[in-house]
Amino acid sequence: MSTPRPDPLITDAFKNLNASDRLPAITQRALWASWAALFLVAAFLLGISWLVIGADREAETIRLKQSTDLVIQSIEARITGTAEILQKLSMRLMHSPEGNYSLASADLSASTLMADRREVIEIALVSREGDVIHGWRSVSLQTQAIFNSASDVRDAPTLRAIEEVLLEDRSASTTFYSSESSDRVFINLVVPTPTRSHVLVARLDLSWLLSTAEQRLSSSRYQFQFLLNDRPVLASGGQRSTIASSSLVAPIHYRAPITFLHHAKGANMMLEARSYEHALFATNRVQYFAVAGLAVMLLLAVAIVFYYQRQQHRSHRLLATEYSLRRAMSESAVVGLRVADLSGKILYVNETFPRIVGYPAKDLLGREPPYPYWIENLMPHIDAALSHADSSAQTLRFQAKKKNGDLFWAELRLSPILDETGRAFGTIGALFDVTPLVTARQRVEDANERFTRVVESMASAIAVLSEPDRSTLFFANRSYRTLFNDLPYGGARLLKRFEATPASVQSEGIFDEESGRWFDVRLQPIVWTRSEPAVMMIATDITERRELELAREAQLRRAESTHRLVTMGEMASSLAHELNQPLAAIANYANAAATMLAAGTLSKEREAQSFSRIENQAQRAGRIIQRIRGFAKKTDAKLEPVAVQTVIQETLELANIQARKLESSIELHVPENLPLMMGDGVMLEQLLLNLLKNGMEACAGANLPPERRVMRLYAEIDPQDASRIRFSIVDHGPGIPEELRSKLFDAFYSTKSEGMGMGLNICRSIAELHGGELIVKTTPGGGSTFSFTVPVIGPGSEKA
Incomplete structure (x- = not known):
């Protein structure tokens, strides 16, 4: 069966990989063009929007001025007509010969006037001094009346208007005002009467006139308010507050002066109008929204083009970066890579591969098996590795030879290369120089063999047991197998007894009843080869010792x-x-x-x-x-709680006998309430008695006078360790020479001719049994001082 030929495109691609080709430069001109198009479209839409909004605002300004002027003209005409009607009403109030006014016809005329003109809410006949002669009220009056017959007119603007009307014989009005109990604006209209001593004063509701004018002139879409000397008197209703709060642009303002007949000089009365109709959402502007929608869609389309252009640019840069990184990783990898077709012809090698095999790339590219670095033909092994059903990498280790003749160990990991259809068109191999690994492994094996020989030759039993059950024996040397066979139970039994033994006794050894032998046991927790918890035991046979x-x-x-x-x-x-x-x-x-x-x-x-x-x-x-x-x-020996006074008293019963014989005396220096000791009473008595007896015999042998044959026995808390009691026996005998102190405690050594040489040796053993040390020092003034310590039970123990 013939080997299929590789695709020429794939072969050319690997040739390009072997060449030091460079990627074409990546330009950003397409992105700049997209940005420019996006900015131009946005500028065009903003310009159109600015022109449309500006034209609409100008047209709305003209409409606002016209509507405001019409409203003012309507209000002024209405007030002028009201003044003429009031003058006609004053004719009915001519003075009668009896000095009374004709009020019957005046009541009817006033009622008719207020019913016809609802802005008139009060009429009053007022004298020159401001006294209200008579007053009429509208049935629609919703505020407190200010013209009552029992009161006078006291506000200055109205009094000035009355004086002006009586002086010039013509109608006049006050300026705007409002009351605290009402949210409406009023003026007072003053009309002369034929008597020349009285006037008619009418109170007009300007807010009602403004509302009526807005409805009649279809100006209700605007917001009006009266201004007096550039300050608002009271808003006319605020019916555009909702529009104002939701508008995106500022409102249009327009102010126009108001002249109501004759009013106070210096008072600047104006009507201010606001319009929000030019705002974007104030009215139904279908054509504008249609144009805006098309503009937004155009802007969105340009933005989408720009977005995909940017994504394409980023993808191009990403692919170029990935290609560069893959090539850099391939060339700088510590593993040698080579690609071959199905016939074994080498198509590509990275820079590491020639360094490993010792041949330049030009000697390897295009070569077919056997390759120059092979010592033997490995194609059968390669074919067998690639014939596995498993598609994972197959490993082949062999010894190779470099061009200079050096031998090395290589490891080749082979994997098939598949095209887009899943068909294998070649193989890729990863070559490793494993010479250090093979050498290290050989060294480890040799070291393991030497270690095994050393451990097998040791007399101590060494075993490694599993944790925590210790039911598996991982390792055992020959000594262990001789004692416990190849079973873990002997070691586990020995470890259990070792752990159950107090630490103070473990140093003496562990006795194994089954084997009848003593062992010095040591254990160490370790981690075994597969991260398994284990414990290593070393048991040394110390039976003879x-x-x-x-x-x-x-x-x-x-x-x-x-x-x-x-x-x-x-x-x-x-x-x-x-x-x-x-x-x-x-x-x-x-x-x-x-x-x-x-x-x-x-x-x-x-x-x-x-x-x-x-x-x-x-x-x-x-x-x-x-x-x-x-x-x-x-x-x-039996260590148990014992009192200091008890030991000293029992010792003195025998020591005093010897003291009387040797013409000596014993002084005690023992404080009260010393804690209990942990010791053997008989041994401590023997220790004290022997030291006292030695001191008294030394003093008697030196023929010292009786005043120097005094033995002093001290018992106190050790100044250096509060958990121990220190005993000191002080004499003033001949003392012990320095050259003899090193041999003083040796067995069978004695300074007395009849002595056995065991007394001080036994005393030292007793002191060491109690965890202390027998020390000898020279007494100041001559003599010797022997001292030792005994542990106490504890700070909370019962006092002696």
């Missing part, structure tokens, strides 16, 4: 007992003297009692006194014998 230690301890106990017996032997004569005293006293008391009994002079009181003294002396003798038996008895 432990047996020797036990034998030595037994021998030491026998030596201690022997030393106590020797001490008792040395004190035998003194003890006999001590026992002879209470026995002689008992015999004397008994003989005296018998003599008095025979003579018949023994009374009940003397009898009781004699028996009491005999009992006391017998108890004294018993305590001496009991103390001697307890001191001489052979016992094992």
Whole structure:
């Protein structure tokens, strides 16, 4: 079956990859053109919008002026007509010969006037002095009346208008005003009467006139307000407030002056109008919105073109960047890449591949198997690797040869290359120089072999057990297998006993009852090869050493007992003297009692006194014998709570006997309420007694005077460690030379001719048993000071 030929386009593409080609320069002119088009369209739309809005605003300004002027003309005409009607009404109020006014016809005329002209809400006949002669009110009056017959006109503008009308005989009006109880604007119209001493004053509602004029002239879409000296009197309703708040542009203002007949000089009355009709959403402007919609769509279309142009530009830059990065990664990778077609012809190699195989790229491109760096033909192995159904990379390790003849280990990972149809047209191989890896692995294997030999030859049993169940044995050396076979249970059993043993006792060894041997056990948590938690155990057989230690301890106990017996032997004569005293006293008391009994002079009181003294002396003798038996008895060390005073008292019962024999004395310096100690009472008594006895014998042997044969016993809290009690025995004897102190505590060494040489050695062992150390120092003024410490139970323990 013939090998399919590769696609020429693919071959040319790999040739371009091998060449140092450069990408064409990426220009941004298309983006600049898109930006320019977007800006021009936006400027065009803004210009059109500005022209349209400006023309609409100008037209609205003209309409606002015309409407405002018409409203003012309507109001002025209405007020002028009202003034003429009021003058006709004044003719009905001619003075009668009896001096009364004709009010009947005037009431009818006033009612007719106010019904016809609803802006007139009050009419009053007022005298020159401002007195209201009579007043008429409109039925539609909604504010408080100001012209009452019982009151006078006191506001200055109205009084000035009355004076002007009476002086010039013509109608006049006041300026705008409003009341606090109403939101409307009023003026007072003053009309002369034929009497020349009275006037008619009419109160007109300008707000109603303005509203009527707006409705009649279709000007209700504007907002009006009256101004007096450029200040608003009161707004006319604010019916455009909603439009004003939603408008996007400022309103159009227009002010026009108002002349109501004759008014006060210097008063500038005006009507201000506002229009919001030029705003964008004020009216239904279909044509404008249609043009705006088309403009927005045009702008949107240009923006979409610009967006996709920008996306295309970014995609081009991204592809160029990806191509550059892929090429850079390929050329700078530490792995050598080569691409070959299905026949094995090399189409592409990166820069690393020639450095690994030691051949230049020109000697490799276009070559077919066998390749120059092969030592043997590897095509069968390559074909077998690529024939796997799995499409993942297949690894092939082989030894290759460089052009200069150097050999190296290479690892090739092969994968098929598929085209867009899923058909394989070649292979890609990733070549690694694994010479350091192979060398390191060989070194590891050699080191592992050496380590295994060393561990197998060790006498200690070494095992690695799984955690936490310790049911799996990961590793065991020959010593472990000899003791526990290839099973984990022996090691697990030994570790369990080791962990259950107190830390203070672990150093003495762990006894395995099944094997009957002692082991020094050490363990270390580790992580095994596959990140499995494990524990490594090293168990050293210390059976022989432990047996020797036990034998030595037994021998030491026998030596201690022997030393106590020797001490008792040395004190035998003194003890006999001590026992002879209470026995002689008992015999004397008994003989005296018998003599008095025979003579018949023994009374009940003397009898009781004699028996009491005999009992006391017998108890004294018993305590001496009991103390001697307890001191001489052979016992094992037993640490338990013991009181300082108890130990010292028991020691002194024997030490005082020796002191009397050697003509010495003992002084105690023991404070009260010392805490309980943790120790062996008999051993501590032996230690104190032996040190006191040695000091007294040294003083007696030197023939010192009695005042220097004083032994001082101190017991106190250790200044350096509050958890221990320090005992000190101080003498003023001949002292111990410096050259002899190094051998003082050695076994069988003694400065006395009759000594065994075991006393101080045993004392040191007792001190070390209690966690302390026996120290000897020179006493100031001559002599020796021996001291040791004993631990206390604790700060909260019971006091002695």
